Amino acid sequence: MTVKSASQKSASPRMVVSFDYEGVISRLLTLKGEASEGDFAAKLGISPNTWTAYKKGRQSFGLHEVAKICDVLGVEPQWLLFGGQAASQALPDLAATDLVRLPRFNARASAGNGLIAVDQMPVGEVSFGREFLRNLGAQPEYCYILEARGDSMWPTIPDGALLIVDASKTEVDDGRIYHFNVMDKVLVKRARWSMDGKLYLTSDNQAAGYPPEVFAADRVHELSVGGRVMFTGHAPMPVR
Secondary structure, three states: OOOOOOOOOOOOOOEOOOOOHHHHHHHHHHHHOOOOHHHHHHHHOOOHHHHHHHHOOOOOOOHHHHHHHHHHHOOOHHHHHHOOOOHHHHHHHHHOOOEEEEEEEEEEEEOOOOEEOOOOOEEEEEEEEHHHHHHOOOOHHHEEEEEEEOOOOOOOOOOOOEEEEEOOOOOOOOOOEEEEEEOOEEEEEEEEEOOOOOEEEEOOOHHHOOOOEEEOHHHHHHEEEEEEEEEEEOOOOOOO
């Protein structure tokens, strides 16, 4: 699939359809250095068995884990996912460019009842202007692309819209739209807080009758926040 954005003032976004997972592991091993397997796994916040599964390709990182690992290791997500510069040079070199490459994930975020995240590693990339992303209030190096499916967030997010999500924004504010991981499902919903501290994941399409998903203290463990939706891109919608 080729993605084009009319909102970008400079060159059109470009897509690279291949992704080198072995390269990600190679860069992690470079950062590991002389540390033991157990110590490095502990630093990443995972078990040694999980780290071994990552290395052998039996398991891959979740969307929210990429930003966490990069924070712990002090590198940019773009360098970890796509390489290019040495880790110590990644920050200044990437900051000097006008375009930032956003990883595009195969997981389709459901603006409906929930879709299974079938692949949690990037399948390509889309380039956007760094200034454009900053004007949205996003941190460019922490943004990624998801595709929305379903009509529960219509007309705000129509079916098939491409979403720019900022993984650095995981604090849930009332009234904003987020990418949520609920158990094994990926959702895009508007967050609403009640006076008693419950979190409601609500749909904008009131006419369709989608019930909100409610999270009290006893369900917090089922929920993680991938990031806040900062931008939606879609074709002109038909009149309903």
